[in-house]
Amino acid sequence: MGGTFDPIHNGHLVAANEVADRFDLDEVVFVPTGRPWQKLVDDGARTPAVSPAEDRYLMTVIATAANPRFSVSRVDIERRGDTYTVDTLRDLHRLHPDADQYFITGADALSSILTWQNWEELFGLARFVGVSRPGYDLDAGHLGAHLATLPPDALHLIEVPALAISSTDCRTRAGEGRPVWYLVPDGVVQYINKRRLYRTPQPESPGVSGPSAQPEPLPGADDHLSSKGPQ
Ligand SMILES: Nc1ncnc2c1ncn2[C@@H]1O[C@H](COP(=O)(O)OP(=O)(O)OP(=O)(O)O)[C@@H](O)[C@H]1O
Numbered sequence: 001m002g003g004t005f006d007p008i009h010n011g012h013l014v015a016a017n018e019v020a021d022r023f024d025l026d027e028v029v030f031v032p033t034g035r036p037w038q039k040l041v042d043d044g045a046r047t048p049a050v051s052p053a054e055d056r057y058l059m060t061v062i063a064t065a066a067n068p069r070f071s072v073s074r075v076d077i078e079r080r081g082d083t084y085t086v087d088t089l090r091d092l093h094r095l096h097p098d099a100d101q102y103f104i105t106g107a108d109a110l111s112s113i114l115t116w117q118n119w120e121e122l123f124g125l126a127r128f129v130g131v132s133r134p135g136y137d138l139d140a141g142h143l144g145a146h147l148a149t150l151p152p153d154a155l156h157l158i159e160v161p162a163l164a165i166s167s168t169d170c171r172t173r174a175g176e177g178r179p180v181w182y183l184v185p186d187g188v189v190q191y192i193n194k195r196r197l198y199r200t201p202q203p204e205s206p207g208v209s210g211p212s213a214q215p216e217p218l219p220g221a222d223d224h225l226s227s228k229g230p231q
């Protein structure tokens with residue numbers, strides 16, 4: 001399952017678990033994006049409007065650690081440049097050449113798949129599983145005439161328990177000091193607080209000392225992964 005996971009929330013985890021159960025998958029690999037090119041700020045520098053990749057990666061590790069079937073891959077955050085699913089699937093295939101790959105995607109992401117890089121190749125690299133998400137229609141109608149050209153078994157649409165949770169709402173809540181408990185795993189709440197993620201920067205008062213408004217840089221955070229906090 002690919003995602004920006006800024007932060008990972010229980011909607012992601014329930015969807016992944018449901019697909020693992022329905023398709024009897026041995027493993028679900030969560031793949032945090034490196035540079036999600038459709039989430040860039042239009043500032044000329046093409047800056048991702050997302051938290052640093054290492055923070056998103058660590059939250060994903062924390063959220064999935066207790067489930068033996070869940071793992072997290074760094075393929076997208078270690079690849080330079082914009083993140084394309086076609087590269088994700090090729091990299092994972094190289095790492096697990098004998099595995100049948102399924103790519104799990106929510107109804108919203110599925111509906112924009114025709115805008116993805118080299119989207120025609122995607123269905124030859126993995127089976128796609130589109131999962132329901134409150135507020136979005138789950139159908140493949142947007143694929144139009146392309147649907148008939150897909151390999152058999154290329155796309156499955158499944159209903160999963162409805163959780164009206166989004167990362168956007170979690171960021172807004174954290175920024176406003178409202179609770180994100182029970183929307184994200186407890187460890188992720190604690191990580192958000194520890195790293196002061198999603199807080200609107202406060203102007204510093206001269207002469208007042210106190211805890212730094214900025215979190216410590218993470219060891220290993222690389223320049224090409226660094227990015228701007230969400231607005
Ligand atoms: N509540 C949910 N139910 C089902 N699928 C979901 C849900 N939230 C996200 N997804 C799917 O998980 C994948 C990764 O989503 P992403 O990390 O962008 O989370 P998001 O909540 O959509 O984030 P944002 O609000 O920042 O856009 C996408 O395929 C998305 O459609």
Ligand SMILES: O=C(O)c1ccc[n+]([C@@H]2O[C@H](COP(=O)([O-])O)[C@@H](O)[C@H]2O)c1
Nearest residue numbers: 002003004033036038084085086116117
């Ligand atoms: O390949 C692409 O061009 C592409 C464009 C947009 C999104 N995706 C993938 O879709 C997944 C969900 O993305 P997002 O931005 O909704 O978190 C994630 O794995 C992204 O890499 C992929």
